[in-house]
Amino acid sequence: MRQIYLDNQSNTKLDKRVFDSMMPFLIEYYGNPQSIYSLGVVSKDALELARCKVASLINADAEEIIFTSCGSESNNLAIKGIAEALKSSGRHIIISSIEHFSILNSIKKLEKEGFDVSFVPVDDKGNIDELRLKEMLRKDTILVSIQYANPEIGTIQDIKKLVSIVKQNKNVGNFVAFHTDAVSACGAIPVDVKDFGVDALTFSASTMHGPRGVAALYIKRGLKINPQIDGGVQENSKRSGTENVPAIVGFGKACEVVKEELVSKNRFICKLRDRLISGLLSKVEYIYLNGPQAQENRLPGNVNFSIEFIEGESLFLLLDAKGVMVASGSACASKNLKLSHVLRAIDIDAAIGQGSIIFTLSKFNTKEEIEYVLEEFPSIVRRLRDMSPLYSHFVHTGKRRVIIPGTNFGDV
Amino acid sequence: MAFYSEKVMEHFANPRNVGEIKDADGIGEVGNPVCGDMMTFYIKVNNNRIENVKFKTFGCGAAIAVSSIVSEMAFGKTIEEVMSLTNVDVAKALGGLPQNKMHCSNLGASALHKAIENYKSKKL
Known part of the structure; x- marks a missing residue:
C-alpha cells in the first residue's frame, strides 16, 4: 500500500547523505574522542568538524554548541541549568503558554523548588502577547523562554522583537537570559542567534532529516549554566557522557544539507x-x-x-x-x-x-x-x-x- | 502491538447499524464530559425485545467500535437482557480496550440503557 x-x-526521514556520513563512525572509527591515540583522534576531529557545521547553521561559534541526546534534554538543561546558575539574582521565570512539555515540566519542577513562574498568553493565532510580556518582567526575572515556532499550529514568533522587549525593559534589574526552543524552526526556516540576540537556543537533528538521539543547545559565550548530568569533562564539562559520535556526525551533515537547500x-x-x-x-x-x-x-x-x-x-x-x-x-x-x-x-x-x-x-x-x-x-x-x-x-x-x-x- | 485490537479496528472500519430511527420507541444519549465523546442510540421495541437499533456517535475509534458492537449485541435481545449488559461486557467482546479508553469511550451500554429507560418512561 x-x-x-x-x-x-514527530520525526523526519533520515536523508541518505546523512546516513552515509554516519556509517564509518558506527563500524570503522569507534574510538572515544576523549582518547588521545589515533582512533580517538579520528573521532575527536569528526566531532569538532560536526560542531562547526552545526554552529554554522545558526550563525554561532563552535564553542557555543553543546551536544545533547534530544531536544527535551537541551530544554531541560537550558531551563534548569540557567535558573540554577542565576538564582542568586532572582527566582522569577517567564515562559509562553504554548511551550513543549520538556519546558513545561522542567518549569513545574522549578516551581516546586521555589521559583516563581509567569505564563505569557498568546492570541487566537498563537502570537505572543507582547504587552503582557512587558508587564510581566520584574526586578527578579532571570529567565524568559519562548518557543521560536510552534510544531502544532505553526506560529513563528518574532523572536528578535521579543528579545529586545526583554533586554530593554526598565523593570528589569539584573541580567535576564533569553532562551528559545527552535526545534520545529531549525531546518525549516533561517535561524541566526546573533541577529536574534538570544542567550540560549535548542535545536535537534531529528526534525531536519538527521538521526534521532542527538540535539544541541546553543549557549552564548559567557552565559552561566549548571550541568544537569554529573560526570566527566565532555562538552566543556557542561554535558557529561561519552559523545554519540555517529549521531553527532550525522547532525553535522544534516545541518550542512539544510544550509545548502x-x-x-x-x-x-x-x-x-x-x-x-x-x-x-x-x-x-x-x-x-x-x-x-x-x-x-x-x-x-x-x-x-x-x-x-x-x-x-x-x-x-x-x-x-x-x-x-x-x-x-x-x-x-x-x-x-x-x-x-x-x-x-x-x-x-x-x-x-x-x-x-x-x-x-x-x-x-x-x-x-x-x-x-x-x-x-x-x-x-x-x-x-x-x-x-x-x-x-x-x-x-x-x-x-x-x-x-x-x-x-x-x-x- | 497495534494500539487497538483487531476486533476494534474491524468494527471501527465497518460499523454496524449506523443511523437514526425516525419513529423510535426510545432514544438514549450519553456524552462524556472529559474528552467529549457522544453517542445517541435509537431503539424499536416489539414484544419486550429490541427489534431494531441504530446509533450515531461522535468520538474516537474506540467510541465508534463500542457503539457498533453494542448495537449488534442488543439486536433481538429482551429489555432485561440488554439492561444487564455492562460496559465491561462490551469491552470484553471487543477483545479489550486501551486502558485510557476504558472509561471515556466505553459508554455504549449506558447509552442503550438510557434508550430503554426513555422507552419505559413513554409507556407509563
Whole structure:
C-alpha cells in the first residue's frame, strides 16, 4: 500500500547523505574522542568538524554548541541549568503558554523548588502577547523562554522583537537570559542567534532529516549554566557522557544539507502546504485553519485544520487505512485525554478542537501525495459526519451543540 | 502491538447499524464530559425485545467500535437482557480496550440503557 508520511513534527526521514556520513563512525572509527591515540583522534576531529557545521547553521561559534541526546534534554538543561546558575539574582521565570512539555515540566519542577513562574498568553493565532510580556518582567526575572515556532499550529514568533522587549525593559534589574526552543524552526526556516540576540537556543537533528538521539543547545559565550548530568569533562564539562559520535556526525551533515537547500526546499514545501490548505478549504465545508494564515508567520510545512462535527483520532485512523499518516490535537488522540494545551491556549471551542488534524510536510513529500490526500479526504470526512450526532443535529436544526468539559451537552 | 485490537479496528472500519430511527420507541444519549465523546442510540421495541437499533456517535475509534458492537449485541435481545449488559461486557467482546479508553469511550451500554429507560418512561 501507498505510504504518505505527513507527520514530520514527530520525526523526519533520515536523508541518505546523512546516513552515509554516519556509517564509518558506527563500524570503522569507534574510538572515544576523549582518547588521545589515533582512533580517538579520528573521532575527536569528526566531532569538532560536526560542531562547526552545526554552529554554522545558526550563525554561532563552535564553542557555543553543546551536544545533547534530544531536544527535551537541551530544554531541560537550558531551563534548569540557567535558573540554577542565576538564582542568586532572582527566582522569577517567564515562559509562553504554548511551550513543549520538556519546558513545561522542567518549569513545574522549578516551581516546586521555589521559583516563581509567569505564563505569557498568546492570541487566537498563537502570537505572543507582547504587552503582557512587558508587564510581566520584574526586578527578579532571570529567565524568559519562548518557543521560536510552534510544531502544532505553526506560529513563528518574532523572536528578535521579543528579545529586545526583554533586554530593554526598565523593570528589569539584573541580567535576564533569553532562551528559545527552535526545534520545529531549525531546518525549516533561517535561524541566526546573533541577529536574534538570544542567550540560549535548542535545536535537534531529528526534525531536519538527521538521526534521532542527538540535539544541541546553543549557549552564548559567557552565559552561566549548571550541568544537569554529573560526570566527566565532555562538552566543556557542561554535558557529561561519552559523545554519540555517529549521531553527532550525522547532525553535522544534516545541518550542512539544510544550509545548502533551505531556500529552495522552503519554497517547494510552502507550495505543497498552500495547495493542501486551499484544496481542503475548497473541498470540505465547515473546516477552520488553526494558527496563522499561510501568507502570515506560519511554518512552511504546517497545516492544522479543525474539521467540525467529527473527532480527530477517528479521522486519522481512517486516513491511516488509506496510507496517510498524520497527527491530531484532539483529546481522544492524546494519552491524557485532554485537548492539546496549544489549542486551549488559542482559546478554541472544545467541540471544534476535537476535530483537529495536523499535517506536517517535508522535502520528501510530493505534489502527487498532496493530490492523493485531497482526493481521499472529503469522503472520509463525509463518512464520519454521516455517523456524527453533532452533524445530524446541525443538519436538522441549523444549530450547533457545544461540548463544555465538565458539563453535559447543551444547545448554543 | 497495534494500539487497538483487531476486533476494534474491524468494527471501527465497518460499523454496524449506523443511523437514526425516525419513529423510535426510545432514544438514549450519553456524552462524556472529559474528552467529549457522544453517542445517541435509537431503539424499536416489539414484544419486550429490541427489534431494531441504530446509533450515531461522535468520538474516537474506540467510541465508534463500542457503539457498533453494542448495537449488534442488543439486536433481538429482551429489555432485561440488554439492561444487564455492562460496559465491561462490551469491552470484553471487543477483545479489550486501551486502558485510557476504558472509561471515556466505553459508554455504549449506558447509552442503550438510557434508550430503554426513555422507552419505559413513554409507556407509563
